[in-house]
Amino acid sequence: MDKFKQAFLEEAQDLLEDLSSALLELENDPQNLELVDTAFRSLHTIKGSGSMFGFDTIASFTHTIETVYDLVRSGRMKVSPDLISQTLAASDIIRIMVKEGEEDVTPQKTAIENIFNQYLEGFDLDENQPAEQEETQPSEEKSSEEKQKITFRVVFKPDEDILLSGTNPLLLLRELEDLGQCTITTITEKIPLLNDMNPEKCYFFWQVLITTSEDINTLKDVFIFVEDSADIQISVIDDGSVDEENAQYKKLGDILVERGEVEPEEMKEALGKQKRIGEVLVDSGTTTPATIQTALEEQQYVRKMREQQMKAGAVTSLRVASDKVDKLVDLVGELVTLQAGLSQFVTNRLNPEHFMDSTFDIFDLEERYNELARISEEAERLTTELRDNTMSIRMVPIGTTFNKFKRVVRDLSKEMGKEVDLITTGGETELDKTVIERIGDPLVHMIRNCVDHGIEGPDDRSKKDKPSVGTIRMSAAHSGAHVVIRIEDDGAGMDKEKIRTKAIEKGLIAADAHLTDKAVYELIFEPGFSTAEKVTNVSGRGVGMDVVKRNIVDDLRGTIDVTSELGTGTTVAVKLPLTLAIIDSLLVKIKENYFVLPLANVEECVELKEEHIEQQHGKNMAEIRGHLVPYIRLREQFVINGSRPDIEQVVVCEIDQNRVGFAVDTVVGSHQTVIKPLGSMYKGIKGVSGATILGDGTVALILDVPKLAQMAEAEMLHETAL
């Protein structure tokens, strides 16, 4: 069977389980709308996926049941014991159809269908078509719950006269509430005494903490009609990336300093006193109780959100092929046997009494050594296999994500009156689950850009002698320890001159700057950059491509490469590591300190002698086969005392098509690095992306090679300017 159909059948089983358990709970708690929603969602997903994979009978049968639950969801029908029983019977029929085929249960199915059709009698179903409406939404909107949620702080300070223009601020706050989970705090500190008051003026202002999967523009749109009569500040206070290390939100003092409410010096002074910071600041008149309260509110809110996210994260599941689990169990079995053998060896063959025995033959030592070496080799083999097998458990074919894009292209092209085909290849290419989860949104953004800006409308295309249907090709393929995802469109291509002009206009480059084509295309990843003359709800606000790059380069340790030809189309190639957990790296040493450089960046290692340094007049340049390569001396970068050895090693890395060297004392060799995140205390350190623990327990820092090069370049420019 086609593996996607197989995936549907497996998914349907899970959904039916969810449906049954929701129904059973609903029987005891018929008013619980959350349970109704759960039941509805299960039915809706079974219907949608069933239809997508050709299980039309299941889809149409489920549609009838779902329609009834849609009425329940909208409050037009009540949950009754009879409805629960019939739905459970219906779920049994779906289960049989899923397991044994659609034909075997026709009579029972028809009977249940008749019952559900009776439930629907007398209802005007046109009023209630959320199921269909949902389907007309772009699929990434449908899965908004899966999208990363960001917490924003919105401060809305209307002008005092705003009420006179008929604006009701409460309606705007309600609109915000509809966008996500939020806490509104009304600040009343400006309210005067009755005798000083003008009752038609607005003295209140508001702080709203909102956690939403919408972007900042959607929040700004809420205030679009009052932006000239209010001070509106919207800022991200939590980007939603949460792990156990940073589950706790910022301390109160950090929030106040960050907002500029309190000066760092004032905070330092307050911390010196042994009272609660809030009390100290209020007592000293530095800030008002209301300000403290809103900051506390923010702290509590984000902590709560993060805890919720942690809990949600903890229950995500992964479907794993059973043969992989079987293999894992086998390996664990072998490990247990090996451990027993090792214990036996220690007891029987390393017992000190044996060595004291007068009959002990010294030549027996070699035999014992060989035995121990065999155990060690076996342990090494098992560890490698266990690692590979465990990592493979997290590998998921990227094709599941591709399906989502087909829907995005279908819906967007319809919305924009364009005709676009998405052709995908390499869907079977496997990537680590965490990488797949995090690459979804950036890829959706790029696909949206292709449809919106890349592919021309049918009229434009026919004028250019292009087929009226545009094509986007999306492919994935392995390339060493990486996967390359390529998105190509046959659209209008990017206009280099237009990009240059816009970049000069925005002050991103100098008017006389000479840039390679690659450097010009790189500009589209600058924050706020967009050449779109018209902002659509799809793209063009210039918000997004910088986030795309940040997600791919910083979060996923990937690279992104754009090529384009005006009139012909654009290609974006995204290169991602197979996994985020282990990297192949080069271990180097400076004095007693170990560092790790990702092998993907490393090109070669060369020796650096004193005379080479003298030849370059002390400048950090190494001559390699006639070419000068700048290098960064890590000893200086990390302020490691002591004199450098007579012969240093320069590890040459490729960064953005440039060669940069890193001078170290010794190159230890290649190393399989298990990445450990740095603690929250070290999170902001630039140039270091993590740490790893070596065999002897020593900690080695993993270097962020591109960032180190950037820092060195910035420092050099600064010195030159001085």
Next chain:
Amino acid sequence: MEKAHIDYRMQDSEGTIALKGHVVIESAETLHKTLQGAFAEAEKITVDMGGTDEIDITCVQLFCSAHKTALETGKTFAVINIPGEVRTIIDAMNLHKGGTFTNVLSEACMWYTQEAECETTIDQS
């Protein structure tokens, strides 16, 4: 929209303002003057919202101002019989958290009854 009816009675140094209908910006001036008058002559001022259908920000602001004035002058100000829909608006605004005439760390405010430290009270009926 039913217009606001503002009825003020004074008895034994206690002033009662009864509100009915839509107490919104159109009636803010009248409510303001009524409250000022009540504060000028009464020691205890009670607003009965039993007949209120709708309020807006102007009304809430006036109550906050009256509350602040009560604290300043040592008088008592109370709002009673708040209808459910009006209560929802007040709750949604989360007023007690951003209060200024309260000890913020104890969360006391006229809209927050559990730990009310001031004389002003609110009836949740």
